[in-house]
Amino acid sequence: MLDKKLLIKSPEIVKKNLSSRGYIFDDDQWIKLEEERKIAQVNLETNQENLNKLSKEISKSKDDESLKDQASSLSTLVKQDKEILQSIQNNIDEFLLDIPNLIDKSVPVGEDESSNEIIEEIGDLPNFSFEPKAHSFFIDKTDEGRGAKIAKSRFTVLSGELAKLHRVIGQFMIDTHTNDHGYEELYVPYVVNKTSLVGTGQLPKFEEDLFKLGEKSDLYLVPTAEVPVTNLHRDEKLNFEQLPLKYVCHSPCFRSEAGSYGKDTKGLIRQHQFDKVELVKICHPDKSEEEHVKLIEDASKILELLELPYRKVVLSSGDTGFSASKTIDLEVWFPSQNAYREISSCSNFTDFQSRRANLKFKSKKGNEFCHTLNGSGLAVGRTLAAILENYQTEDENFIYPKVLKNYI
RNA sequence: GGAGAGGUGGCUGAGUGGUUGAAAGCGCUCCCCUGCUAAGGGAGUAUGUGGUAAUCCCGCAUCGAGGGUUCGAAUCCCUCCCUCUCCGCCA
Numbered sequence: 001m002l003d004k005k006l007l008i009k010s011p012e013i014v015k016k017n018l019s020s021r022g023y024i025f026d027d028d029q030w031i032k033l034e035e036e037r038k039i040a041q042v043n044l045e046t047n048q049e050n051l052n053k054l055s056k057e058i059s060k061s062k063d064d065e066s067l068k069d070q071a072s073s074l075s076t077l078v079k080q081d082k083e084i085l086q087s088i089q090n091n092i093d094e095f096l097l098d099i100p101n102l103i104d105k106s107v108p109v110g111e112d113e114s115s116n117e118i119i120e121e122i123g124d125l126p127n128f129s130f131e132p133k134a135h136s137f138f139i140d141k142t143d144e145g146r147g148a149k150i151a152k153s154r155f156t157v158l159s160g161e162l163a164k165l166h167r168v169i170g171q172f173m174i175d176t177h178t179n180d181h182g183y184e185e186l187y188v189p190y191v192v193n194k195t196s197l198v199g200t201g202q203l204p205k206f207e208e209d210l211f212k213l214g215e216k217s218d219l220y221l222v223p224t225a226e227v228p229v230t231n232l233h234r235d236e237k238l239n240f241e242q243l244p245l246k247y248v249c250h251s252p253c254f255r256s257e258a259g260s261y262g263k264d265t266k267g268l269i270r271q272h273q274f275d276k277v278e279l280v281k282i283c284h285p286d287k288s289e290e291e292h293v294k295l296i297e298d299a300s301k302i303l304e305l306l307e308l309p310y311r312k313v314v315l316s317s318g319d320t321g322f323s324a325s326k327t328i329d330l331e332v333w334f335p336s337q338n339a340y341r342e343i344s345s346c347s348n349f350t351d352f353q354s355r356r357a358n359l360k361f362k363s364k365k366g367n368e369f370c371h372t373l374n375g376s377g378l379a380v381g382r383t384l385a386a387i388l389e390n391y392q393t394e395d396e397n398f399i400y401p402k403v404l405k406n407y408i
Numbered sequence: 409g410g411a412g413a414g415g416u417g418g419c420u421g422a423g424u425g426g427u428u429g430a431a432a433g434c435g436c437u438c439c440c441c442u443g444c445u446a447a448g449g450g451a452g453u454a455u456g457u458g459g460u461a462a463u464c465c466c467g468c469a470u471c472g473a474g475g476g477u478u479c480g481a482a483u484c485c486c487u488c489c490c491u492c493u494c495c496g497c498c499a
Contacts, residue, residue, distance in 0.1 A: 009461095041458060045468045052468090055480040059426040071479035237418090237455095366463090367455080 001096055001355040008034060017102045020109045020317035025099065033095060037088050044081035051078055097204055101352040103317045104326035110316030116329075117316070122300070123309030125333055130394045134336035135385040136267030138162065138398065153265075154257065154272045162384070165400070166275070168407040169387075170250045170380045173277040173302055177377055181298045183248035183279060188228035190251060194218040196231040199357030201323035201349075208258045211272075221254035225278035226374045233282060234357040237367055244283035244291055248377065251276065268381040269341065275380035281373040282359065285351060288371035292348040296328050299344045299377040306401045308386050309333040311340050325350045330378070332386040343382045346375030 007014055011027040018025045054071045058064060108117050126132075142162050147155035158166050177183040191213065197203040202210065202223060211221040222228060229249050238245070253276050264270035279298060283291045296312065303310045315327040324347035331340035354360070354369040361370050392398045400408055 038458080041468085045458065048469090049467060051479075056427065058479055068479050075479060 001352060002099055002102065003351070003355070004096070007096075014102065018100065020103050020107075021100060021320060022111065022318050023100055030095065033088065033092050037085070037092060040081065040085040040088050044078065044085050047074060047078045047081055051075060094204075097198070097356075100322045101325050101349065103320060104348070104350075106314075107320060107326050108314065108316045109318075111318040113316070113319045115316035116313050116319055119312040119314055119328070121309075121311040122304070123307065123333075125309050126335055126390050128335065128392075128394075132335040132389060133392060133396065134267060135334075135388040137396075138388045138392075139267050139385075152272070154270065156268060156271060164408070165387070165404070166380060166384050168404055169383050170275055170277055172305075172404060172407055173377060173380070173383075174248055174250050176302060176305065177248040177277070177279060177298060181246075181248075181301070183246045183298075186225075186229060186232070186247050186249040188222075188225060188232075188249055188251065190222050190228075190254075191219050192222055192227050192231070194220075196227050196234070199231050199234050199359075200227050200353050201356065202227065205322065209255055211254045211256055222251060223255050224253050224276060225249040225251040226280060229278065229280040230282070230353055230359075230372055230374065231357055233359055236359065238282070238359075238361040238370065240284075240361055240363055243361060243370070244281050244287060247280045249278050249280070250380075251278065268385045271381060274382075277377050277380065279346075279375050279377040282370050283373070284361070285368065285371045288348050288350060288373060291371075292326070292328075292346065292373055295373055295375050296330070296346045299330055299346055299375050302378050302383075303330065303332060303343070305403045306383070306387065307403075308383075308390055308401075310343070313340075321345075321347065323347075323349050323352050325352065328375075330376075332382070333390065334386065335389050341382070341386075343386065344376040344378045346373070348373050 002014065007030060011025070011030055015025040015027050051071060051074045054067060054074060058067050058071060061067065108115055110116070139156060139158070139162070142159045143157045146157045147153075150157070174185060178185050194203060197210070197220060210223055213219040213221065228251075229247050232247070233245070253274050255272060257270060257272060260270060268274070279295055281291050281295060300310070300312070310330055310332045313329045313331055315329060320327050327345055327347040329342050330344035330346070332343040333339075334341050349372045351369040351371055353372045359370050359372070360367040387401060388398050391401060
């Protein structure tokens with residue numbers, strides 16, 4: 001949610017910024033709604049004030065019938081005014097919840113991912129003396145269509161060595177972030193309510209990407225640990241000294257992936273269920289830029305320890321997600337595709353989620369909104385896939401990255 | 409799942425229809441006093457939002473959430489959520 005004060009004061013700045021991500025901010029509509037709101041609110045509050053005064057008079061002048069009649073009709077009026085204001089307020093809320101975050105100044109302007117900018121390429125690409133296999137070659141051998149049998153397509157079974165490797169990768173990531181990077185480990189619910197999803201920005205706009213638990217329930221499977229972890233302190237006022245809070249959380253993630261039919265149908269790249277180690281930070285607004293840089297370093301470190309070639313990419317304005325102000329993707333090398341593929345997305349959400357989740361800290365100025373950040377550190381399934389591809393051997397097998405050897 | 413109790417400000421805790429946004433205590437901030445410390449005295453101390461550009465001023469809202477009764481609700485009624493105790497079940 002954007003700052004209402006900014007929206008009122010300079011809608012044209014907002015409009016210009018948001019147009020860079022292809023969002024048309026209807027400032028006429030906004031100004032109209034705000035004017036309606038102001039009239040309705042002032043009207044209600046004036047009538048309420050008079051009614052309050054009248055009520056006090058009644059309490060003093062015991063049972064004055066004419067005063068009571070007057071108050072009664074005023075009360076009816078106030079009730080109507082409340083309904084009017086409420087309906088306007090609902091429209092405003094709906095309008096505001098639909099607006100994406102402002103794009104950071106440093107983000108390249110462009111329509112889509114073709115305008116993303118490569119910041120840096122790290123690590124040497126593997127040089128195979130044979131035709132490298134796709135990771136799905138290894139996965140298919142263990143899954144054999146059973147994920148689809150048990151659940152549906154885009155679910156996968158791992159067995160034996162691959163199941164173990166999958167488990168160990170997550171373990172290694174958490175250990176690195178807790179021991180070396182100072183994150184606190186969390187275990188959280190894998191089911192979240194609507195309020196939490198509104199807080200981080202998945203709702204109301206992106207319901208179709210989620211798995212909902214039953215028609216009547218307002219519970220959903222987590223699409224990412226970002227949701228439970230960022231909402232950990234929702235509606236709280238943190239102490240200044242607590243900041244920054246740094247959490248790491250390994251969780252399964254469930255995404256319905258509606259609208260992605262035909263993309264990445266093989267292997268582990270795009271699944272309805274996958275594991276991810278998520279990094280979340282809650283910090284002072286002045287610090288979010290530098291915390292973002294450090295977050296990216298922390299996530300990158302995993303790829304470096306695993307000795308996987310990767311690159312850093314800054315997403316263009318048009319490719320940046322709804323809640324983010326700036327996003328840096330880490331993309332890992334997939335030899336079989338001769339391409340880099342996303343394995344982590346590190347975003348600064350500024351105060352966008354904090355406003356939705358009412359997440360504040362106490363400062364000398366009063367209560368201020370925190371800034372939130374998160375990034376995958378990393379997606380476990382895709383990491384497994386990247387290891388299989390980059391560490392494969394000519395005999396249709398693979399070896400383990402050095403750092404994982406004492407885990408296996 | 410069954411039976412009962414309860415949800416009030418940073419915390420403890422009063423308050424069962426009318427100057428109660430809310431007693432009291434603790435905590436916190438500032439000032440005074442005491443050669444330091446301890447103790448004592450005084451003042452202040454919720455949030456959100458609107459009128460306004462405004463930390464002043466004035467208003468409105470907020471006592472788990474949402475509805476209802478009433479001129480008026482923290483107080484009465486209904487629904488939901490949560491916490492606690494006992495019983496049942498269970499990893």
